[in-house]
Amino acid sequence: MSHAHESNTKRIWTVFGILSVITIIEVIFGILKPESLHMTNFLSLNLLNWLFIILTLVKAYYIVYAFMHMEGETASLRNSVIWPLIFLVVYLSFILLVEADYVFEVFKNGTIKWNF
Numbered sequence: 001m002s003h004a005h006e007s008n009t010k011r012i013w014t015v016f017g018i019l020s021v022i023t024i025i026e027v028i029f030g031i032l033k034p035e036s037l038h039m040t041n042f043l044s045l046n047l048l049n050w051l052f053i054i055l056t057l058v059k060a061y062y063i064v065y066a067f068m069h070m071e072g073e074t075a076s077l078r079n080s081v082i083w084p085l086i087f088l089v090v091y092l093s094f095i096l097l098v099e100a101d102y103v104f105e106v107f108k109n110g111t112i113k114w115n116f
Contacts, residue, residue: 011066015062015066015067018062019059019062019063022055022058022059022062023059025055026052026055026056029048029051029052030052033048034048037051043097044097044101045097053093057086057089057090060085060086060089061082061086064081064082064085065078065082068081070082
């Protein structure tokens, strides 16, 4: 029994196109820095940074989905790989942001001064 070779050229270009569009959007927002996003805070972080975090998570999800061939797997296997990854990234981002904000507030309002 022989299997016919199937070209993945279209799929590769589709993945490349989607990831490129998301990256171009990130670069455009990074260059323009719209004031409505840059000067509006939500949970001690401006909306522009939240947009970058969300777009990066979308890219990470799509990279795992496409390059680990998750689209052909069952939903339970796909979820057991992708959801822990998303949870860990969100959890680590939360810890980083909370601790960085605390350190910033200590140096800003405390008796300890910036010495570096």
